[in-house]
Amino acid sequence: MSRILIIGEHDGRQLNQSTARCVACAAAINSASIEIVVLGASSNDVASAAAALAGVTGVLTVRTAADSPALAAVLAPQIAALAAGYDYVLAPSTTFGKDLLPRVAALLGVPQLSDVMSVLGPRTFQRPIYAGNALVTIEVPTGIKVVATVRGASFKPVGTGAGAPIRPVELSAPLPTHTRFVELRSGKTDRPDLQTARLVVSGGRGVGSAENFALLYKLAERIGAAVGASRAAVDAGFVPNDMQVGQTGKIIAPELYMAFGISGAIQHLTGIKDAGTIVAVNKDGEAPIFEIADIGLVGDLFEIVPEIEKRLR
Template structure:
């Protein structure tokens, strides 16, 4: 039994989510291989080879794999899938884009967003916005799995010594082409990898008021997040959204400012180690999951909190 983990990367750096996926794969038993599909991604393959617990790294290098187009990456995964019992993706935007294509072509049921591994064929995953946990047992010969990376502690990035093997790259599928990418520049930590997150909700009132969170985030070295209500209202950009339809985070500290705590938002952050909530409504659902709650006007409380730190 051997597991293939699909690496997430930008052709220069291995993304931390890959190391969390490797940790999940270790619980499935057997050897672990990593597939790096990209262009000029030799450095990524070298980084993957150093990850603890990895036995082998497969490098598929071609120009049409550079931008991670789902159609091409899926075909590359299928080209090497024959020897693997489990194919594991991080449950990120990229993983969620590629995994269903692979599962469909293999004619197996995808097991999505797992949070625990009970055995090689039995997994746990949240349903009903995290209000219940389903235990799923698969009898498929090959198991295509996406992993909620916040549920597994990443393996060490250094200490391994896996062999890097070059595999033949598949031909360009011709089904899609890369047009362009708009990358938001941000000096703050990446939201899903940050150890501290400060999030604002609809209670912030406006995009201008969202700037009130910046001094607090600066002092805490935090990433900035937002509820879906705040994003939909135009207070914060899309890539800040935390929740069931946004990003799943589990930092050491999550500070929720002006967030009522809709079930969809809680599904994206309730695994945080310490949750602090500031809301003027004492009945707000966010206080049901908060370790520390402050019933106060955020426009008064946040500046005072920032000064006290």
């Protein structure tokens, strides 16, 4: 029976929900064990949260000062050393996992699968190509370690389980000093996190300016939603890059996605097609977003957004 290692993603204090989605993917593979490795977390909460996930059989913690904040070049040799005892190495398909895992795979001399969206067999996986316009089924031959990033929006995070043992490990891989963290500029808000929110309000080029986004923030606050944006709105400087939803931004699966002034370029739609209900409001009735919206309303968002907000008071 095979063993699975998942790279836990965290910000030093909290486990990222993408890890619980990786565990759901791992659970679909018929394996003997699912272990999570947590590197460089300053708080014990991260390992405890990982150990509490249903299906997890063990958590390994690595405490190296160089591991925090996480740098792919520093983490990769450690994970490659640890991977020797595993048949599968999984990481979330977030910017963390996408940066890190190919480096691990290359050190191991094996190919990597990106954005696994479904598990069709223990060694057979489906993933999107061409911005999600085609799906490809890939089989990893026996004897080759499976190294894959997991597309979070395709898997529901697992709940809590019985609790798994936590064990510190020492890794002796030589660590490079050629890569140094300088700073993280984060537009932290009190709103829910875009990647895990149940409700998302999102704006596009049609919103027109950074100031006008205040309308969406107000509605989001009213209903407890996260706020996202199309690439056009980010490129235009209305909002920071961490709000971008789509192929090259965040791929999300909220229960409700409300798109205001977003025309619906294919790259944007790729980021939301796993959403439960999609609402589109756009003044152009021909906008492609209406082709995939569950509920569409043609009209002026500057009238409609405040009206929705008012109706929900």
